[in-house]
Amino acid sequence: MGFLNPLLLAGAAAVAVPIIVHLLNRRKFQRVVWGAMRFIKASVDQNQRRMKIEDLILLALRCLILILLALALSRPAMKSSTTDIFGQTKVTGVLLLDNSFSMGVSDGVETRFDKARKAAEQAIDALPAGSATAVLLASDIAQGLIPEPTYDLNLARKAIREAKLSDRASDLAPAIQKAIENLKGRSALRKEIYLVTDGQATGWRQLGDIQKSLEQTKTEIKSHILLVGSKEDRNLGVSGLSVAGGLTPVNRPIRFEVQVTNFGKEEAKNVRVTLAVGSEPSGDEIIVPLLRPGETVGVSLFGKLRTEGFHPVTARIPDDRLLADNKRTVVCRAIREARVLLVDGEPGTEPRDSETFILGHALVPVPALDRESYFIKTTTVTAIELAATRLDDFDAIVLANVADFSETTVKSLEQYLKRGGGLMVFPGAKVNAGFYNDILFARHAMLPAALGAPEGNAEQEEKYATLQTRNYEHPVTALWNNPGAGTLASARFFRTFKLEPAPENQKQVVADAGPARVVLRYASGAPAVMERAWGLGRVFLFSSTADTAWNDLPVRPAFLALVQRVLGSLVQRQDESLNVPVGQEFTRQVSSDLVGRDAQVSGPSQSAATRELRRVELINGVPTLRFAATDSGGAYEATVNDPPAVIRFAAQPDSRESDLTELAVEDKEKLKTSANVYDWSPGVSLRELVEKERVGTEFWLPIALLVLALAAIETWLAQWFSRAK
Amino acid sequence: MDKETIDSLLDPLSVQRAEALGLQARYVVEGYMAGEHKSPYRGFAIEFAQHREYAPGDDTRHIDWKVQARTDRYFIKQYEQETNYVSNILLDGSESMQYGSGRLTKFQYGKALAACLSYLILHQRDAAAVGIFDQTMRDYAPRSNNRATIHTLMQRLAAFQPTGQTNIAGVLHDIARVVRRKGIIMVISDLFDDEEKVLEGIQHLRFAGHEVVLFHTLDPDEFEFPFKGLVEFEGMENIPKILTRPQEIRKSYLREFDAFRTRLREGCEKNHVHYVTVNTAQPLHEMLSGYLAFRLKTTTR
Numbered sequence A: 001m002g003f004l005n006p007l008l009l010a011g012a013a014a015v016a017v018p019i020i021v022h023l024l025n026r027r028k029f030q031r032v033v034w035g036a037m038r039f040i041k042a043s044v045d046q047n048q049r050r051m052k053i054e055d056l057i058l059l060a061l062r063c064l065i066l067i068l069l070a071l072a073l074s075r076p077a078m079k080s081s082t083t084d085i086f087g088q089t090k091v092t093g094v095l096l097l098d099n100s101f102s103m104g105v106s107d108g109v110e111t112r113f114d115k116a117r118k119a120a121e122q123a124i125d126a127l128p129a130g131s132a133t134a135v136l137l138a139s140d141i142a143q144g145l146i147p148e149p150t151y152d153l154n155l156a157r158k159a160i161r162e163a164k165l166s167d168r169a170s171d172l173a174p175a176i177q178k179a180i181e182n183l184k185g186r187s188a189l190r191k192e193i194y195l196v197t198d199g200q201a202t203g204w205r206q207l208g209d210i211q212k213s214l215e216q217t218k219t220e221i222k223s224h225i226l227l228v229g230s231k232e233d234r235n236l237g238v239s240g241l242s243v244a245g246g247l248t249p250v251n252r253p254i255r256f257e258v259q260v261t262n263f264g265k266e267e268a269k270n271v272r273v274t275l276a277v278g279s280e281p282s283g284d285e286i287i288v289p290l291l292r293p294g295e296t297v298g299v300s301l302f303g304k305l306r307t308e309g310f311h312p313v314t315a316r317i318p319d320d321r322l323l324a325d326n327k328r329t330v331v332c333r334a335i336r337e338a339r340v341l342l343v344d345g346e347p348g349t350e351p352r353d354s355e356t357f358i359l360g361h362a363l364v365p366v367p368a369l370d371r372e373s374y375f376i377k378t379t380t381v382t383a384i385e386l387a388a389t390r391l392d393d394f395d396a397i398v399l400a401n402v403a404d405f406s407e408t409t410v411k412s413l414e415q416y417l418k419r420g421g422g423l424m425v426f427p428g429a430k431v432n433a434g435f436y437n438d439i440l441f442a443r444h445a446m447l448p449a450a451l452g453a454p455e456g457n458a459e460q461e462e463k464y465a466t467l468q469t470r471n472y473e474h475p476v477t478a479l480w481n482n483p484g485a486g487t488l489a490s491a492r493f494f495r496t497f498k499l500e501p502a503p504e505n506q507k508q509v510v511a512d513a514g515p516a517r518v519v520l521r522y523a524s525g526a527p528a529v530m531e532r533a534w535g536l537g538r539v540f541l542f543s544s545t546a547d548t549a550w551n552d553l554p555v556r557p558a559f560l561a562l563v564q565r566v567l568g569s570l571v572q573r574q575d576e577s578l579n580v581p582v583g584q585e586f587t588r589q590v591s592s593d594l595v596g597r598d599a600q601v602s603g604p605s606q607s608a609a610t611r612e613l614r615r616v617e618l619i620n621g622v623p624t625l626r627f628a629a630t631d632s633g634g635a636y637e638a639t640v641n642d643p644p645a646v647i648r649f650a651a652q653p654d655s656r657e658s659d660l661t662e663l664a665v666e667d668k669e670k671l672k673t674s675a676n677v678y679d680w681s682p683g684v685s686l687r688e689l690v691e692k693e694r695v696g697t698e699f700w701l702p703i704a705l706l707v708l709a710l711a712a713i714e715t716w717l718a719q720w721f722s723r724a725k
Numbered sequence B: 001m002d003k004e005t006i007d008s009l010l011d012p013l014s015v016q017r018a019e020a021l022g023l024q025a026r027y028v029v030e031g032y033m034a035g036e037h038k039s040p041y042r043g044f045a046i047e048f049a050q051h052r053e054y055a056p057g058d059d060t061r062h063i064d065w066k067v068q069a070r071t072d073r074y075f076i077k078q079y080e081q082e083t084n085y086v087s088n089i090l091l092d093g094s095e096s097m098q099y100g101s102g103r104l105t106k107f108q109y110g111k112a113l114a115a116c117l118s119y120l121i122l123h124q125r126d127a128a129a130v131g132i133f134d135q136t137m138r139d140y141a142p143r144s145n146n147r148a149t150i151h152t153l154m155q156r157l158a159a160f161q162p163t164g165q166t167n168i169a170g171v172l173h174d175i176a177r178v179v180r181r182k183g184i185i186m187v188i189s190d191l192f193d194d195e196e197k198v199l200e201g202i203q204h205l206r207f208a209g210h211e212v213v214l215f216h217t218l219d220p221d222e223f224e225f226p227f228k229g230l231v232e233f234e235g236m237e238n239i240p241k242i243l244t245r246p247q248e249i250r251k252s253y254l255r256e257f258d259a260f261r262t263r264l265r266e267g268c269e270k271n272h273v274h275y276v277t278v279n280t281a282q283p284l285h286e287m288l289s290g291y292l293a294f295r296l297k298t299t300t301r
Helices: A006-027 A037-073 A112-125 A153-161 A172-184 A207-216 A357-363 A368-373 A407-418 A433-443 A557-578 A665-672 A686-691 A700-721 B003-009 B012-021 B065-071 B106-123 B149-159 B168-178 B195-207 B220-224 B246-270 B284-298
Strands: A030-034 A076-078 A091-098 A132-138 A142-150 A190-197 A221-227 A236-243 A253-262 A268-277 A285-291 A296-304 A309-316 A327-334 A338-344 A376-382 A396-400 A422-426 A449-456 A495-501 A513-521 A527-534 A537-542 A579-581 A586-589 A598-602 A612-615 A617-619 A622-627 A634-640 A645-652 A676-679 B045-053 B075-082 B086-092 B127-133 B137-144 B184-189 B211-218 B231-235 B242-244 B274-279
Touching: A006 A037, A037 A700, A037 B231, A037 B242, A037 B246, A091 A112, A091 A142, A091 A153, A091 A172, A112 A153, A112 A190, A112 A221, A112 A686, A132 A153, A132 A172, A142 A153, A142 A172, A172 A190, A172 A207, A172 A221, A207 A665, A236 A268, A236 A309, A236 A327, A253 A268, A253 A285, A253 A309, A253 A327, A268 A296, A285 A296, A309 A634, A309 A645, A327 A557, A327 A634, A338 A357, A338 A557, A357 A376, A357 A557, A396 A557, A407 A422, A407 A537, A422 A557, A433 A449, A495 A527, A527 A557, A537 A557, A557 A579, A557 A586, A557 A645, A586 A645, A612 A622, A622 A634, A665 A676, A676 A686, B003 B106, B003 B149, B012 B106, B012 B284, B065 B075, B086 B106, B086 B168, B106 B127, B106 B149, B106 B184, B106 B211, B106 B284, B127 B149, B127 B168, B137 B149, B137 B168, B168 B184, B168 B195, B195 B211, B195 B246, B211 B220, B211 B246, B220 B246, B242 B246, B246 B274, B274 B284
Parallel strands: A030 B231, A091 A132, A091 A190, A190 A221, A221 A676, A338 A376, A338 A396, A396 A422, A422 A537, A579 A645, B086 B127, B086 B184, B184 B211, B211 B274
Antiparallel strands: A132 A142, A236 A253, A253 A296, A268 A285, A268 A309, A309 A327, A327 A645, A449 A495, A513 A527, A527 A537, A586 A622, A598 A612, A598 A634, A617 A622, A634 A645, B045 B075, B127 B137, B231 B242
């Protein structure tokens, strides 16, 4: 026997009320000066005893009513009771419906999600009358369709019927945690969690934590896990799509890298991979002859972006039973040209002596005649001319062996980065390391690392450092993971600056500075190239010269690719935000004339009628468009009518979700110790399974009825006793 | 004496109606004024009443010779002697008479009643004496048939303030001893005393040859006992307070009270005493004319 609202038992103190009222009433009376006292006295003598007994009976009844009322409000309950005399105790439940995209696996007739909805409705049907339930969608987050338990079970059914599958991944831990937290504080005798999911192993990757939570609350909250859907051994998915070069010029063939993974347990042969740009019906395609189970194959496909602006690019493989991962879309912004400002710190007397000579050719690797039509345009200035140059005219600036520059230039450089410009820094013999370290690194945190002491000797050729040969982690250098793409290892570095990365807490000093990342390392492990995001821009810092003074990288074939990829990374910096993981908020800076306008945003599967409106707002003084409802994978389009503007962006589903491997049998057994696990199929009657678990009775109802009866008796007795006698 | 007292005590409507009805003695009374007044009432008020056939032993002086001459039969002329009577009006002035739920207390009502009666009696040139008593006779205005006495009577009535306890029986016994001449004794009281003793007193008066009229003056509250809620009853005549819920003992009270009145009425009937229940809620003129009409109907001449 326990009490669900034990605090309300204190209400029994109200038993004092009728006694106090009785005592107070005895002091409150009418006074009558009366002549015919002997008759009153005679009557009172006859009735006194009876009246006293009647008073006592009424007082006792009133006290009893109050005590019972307090008892009923405190909701006494007997958990071990097996009787259902007073009806089944109401359940307060939370229903979790998995809507991650693996629930979209179809058996040819209906998807796992369709089955899950049926199972969820059955679970609600099986609740005793008067129960309440919340409905949450569980993917990698828990979305509340009905966040708090409602007694309107029809509303819950409606919410389930109208629930939509998302392209999110599944991680059931947060959803289960949320359900437990929701129920924990509630005073209900029976609390139940229903989780309807497929048995996908990735959803249970935090199984240990989930089990711990369930185990801790086992006595209080009963959990029922309904596994729907049958085993699926075959699934191919497009697990990656990216622009290989980083630069996306108009009307030039752009290489896209597509990763196709066999998530199934059987070999797949002759998988046709296609690439489509925008709404073009067909594009480049390639056949992957063999994909072994678990294998990921990267293929390169080419596409052209015909016009300037945003283009969705989609890679597809033939449809299988899980549709969501058979295509993947990225959005690229096609640019007409990329303008690069080369700041030469050591122009030399002859053009070929200049610090930026090789760099300039690496950026524009075409004959002199074709330079005009090439999409990268370079302008070379000296360090002195830098102060007079309008930085905003350029997409990227290269500082090559520039000693130092004025404070004004530092300021304009800062503004330039903040607005999204790119900066490439090559040190050299003329560099004023103090200026770089104190001003650019320490004060403004523009550089990802400080320049340490120079190492090595450029005058000899015996001792040199080389670059790493494998395990390239940065997207700029990831290309060289593929041995067919050439090598960086042949370059020799005779003299280098030691790059000393920013301390962990530097970001706090300058809000705009992003974390410093190593792009490329020496074979020794020391960083050779580092970068950091700064404002909306990005800064790359090399550790050696841009010409052959200190190293021979500029004359190696890989230099061209490296420089172009770095430039691509700088130019693309603003467009990184165009591609977000499913579920992450899309945020983009837009032109200031759009402030206050409404953008119509349509998703991948949405018709024009269901477009959502988002207003362009000023956030920290920056006109920004935000859109958080990126639950579906694919291309989104935001349109502003006046002034006309179109922004496209894309959401990519988590490829881990494509892995349909089932929860291991031993894990399932482990889970069964802390929850009831059922393999649900349309024929299973959930009610029978669940009702066996529901024992325990609340007694508030019979007590409340007793109170009502006593109140009626009290009223009648009070009338009867006070009738004229 | 101010006019107001007379107005408040002498209800014009009551007096007007009562005058027409008159207050006659029901039994033989001993008029004390016989032969004492001159014109317009010379000597006895002797009026011819009827003829009766002569029977031996009758005084021959009363034979009507004219009738004998016409019919040759002896008839005796019978006369009726009219006399006046003395009425003693006794008003209970004990504290319990102070109770009044409405406009008037029982005592005020009783005073008005006493005033009207005495006016009526004096107006008929009968004699009235008015006494106010509680345990003993507090104030006694001796008999008088002078109409002007009415002012003195009313002054005395108006001036009296009830205070003490009551002892009706004792007072009645005293009156029976003191008043020698047979007359009418009118008692205006709530009779909250031992009814056995009261009845004994009445019996004493009756044995002395008086006609007794009992005006049992009661407040409507005493008839109905309409109190509700918790009430503390404070006794007027040194009875301890009682705290009770009156509606719960109402029936019992009314039973007791009715029994009390029944005993009184039966006792009065046994002694041929008019027992008149006076409810102070009833207008005085209604009550008085009602009783006088009844009295006129039942009075034997």
